[in-house]
Amino acid sequence: PAEFRLAVVQMKVTSVKAENLSRARSLVKEAAGQGAQLVVLPECFNSPYGTSFFSSYAEKIPGESTQTLSQAAKESRVYLVGGSIPEEDEGRLYNTCVVFGPDGELLLKHRKIHLFDIDVPGKIRFQESETLSPGNTLSMFQTPFCQVGVGICYDIRFAELAQLYSRKGAQLLVYPGAFNMTTGPAHWELLQRARAVDNQVYVATAAPAREESASYVSWGHSMVVNPWGEVVSKAGPEEALVYADLDLQYLADVRRQIPITAQRRDDLYALTSAPGGWSS
Ligand SMILES: O=C(O)CCC(=O)C(=O)O
Numbered sequence: 001p002a003e004f005r006l007a008v009v010q011m012k013v014t015s016v017k018a019e020n021l022s023r024a025r026s027l028v029k030e031a032a033g034q035g036a037q038l039v040v041l042p043e044c045f046n047s048p049y050g051t052s053f054f055s056s057y058a059e060k061i062p063g064e065s066t067q068t069l070s071q072a073a074k075e076s077r078v079y080l081v082g083g084s085i086p087e088e089d090e091g092r093l094y095n096t097c098v099v100f101g102p103d104g105e106l107l108l109k110h111r112k113i114h115l116f117d118i119d120v121p122g123k124i125r126f127q128e129s130e131t132l133s134p135g136n137t138l139s140m141f142q143t144p145f146c147q148v149g150v151g152i153c154y155d156i157r158f159a160e161l162a163q164l165y166s167r168k169g170a171q172l173l174v175y176p177g178a179f180n181m182t183t184g185p186a187h188w189e190l191l192q193r194a195r196a197v198d199n200q201v202y203v204a205t206a207a208p209a210r211e212e213s214a215s216y217v218s219w220g221h222s223m224v225v226n227p228w229g230e231v232v233s234k235a236g237p238e239e240a241l242v243y244a245d246l247d248l249q250y251l252a253d254v255r256r257q258i259p260i261t262a263q264r265r266d267d268l269y270a271l272t273s274a275p276g277g278w279s280s
Contacts, residue, residue, distance in 0.1 A: 007036035032076035041083030058088035074104030111135020112152040137279035153177035166199035184219025197229035210237035
């Protein structure tokens, strides 16, 4: 099919994990009820976002949260990009996105490869690397609609990752993310539109809803951008489901009209991934 419906879930995340899990599950069901075939949850959807929370909310995979995601995908018959959760494996913590298919089977596990370590004086200092370890693989999965490349939040700042996914055939890039009140207004939409127009792909992000009393305040504004670089649907700061009908014929039209893929000067430059850098 040339068209399919995507939903991004900008959900309210609380400090109660069980509440977050049941909320995610019911929002996935609601999205499926509106015809969504691929659903994306936010970064850190089962836990508040912050280095002081990761170790107490962390789980093994499989574990309670990923089992809930698998059930949610299966009962709603959707491809589910399960946002991210703090994952514990052999004494290390990761920020991990797990993807399930409509039968509830695990398709992919992406550990955030670029950790969010920034220091903007007077505004925000955040050091994910104080508690998390980075993943070491690039992650794409296949659906009957299109191929999908996966990154988590800060991963979107790295144009190379999006380029590698796109050259390998991805037509959609999804980034569960949680930008903040400093970098959100400055860069969130710009980065998505940049990744979309550079690679002539759809880009979708899902953020936690804004919660002013949280220690880390999410910017919100989950959105979907088309291969022309236009924002086609967008949430405000509050909890919301955002829908977009992705049209692969439109994507092909854009690529034909502005044929940058065929015009690249491969004789002058190259982009390569490390051998063994791909998860599958
Ligand atoms: O890149 C940014 O400005 C925000 C990134 C972020 O919040 C994250 O990686 O979780």
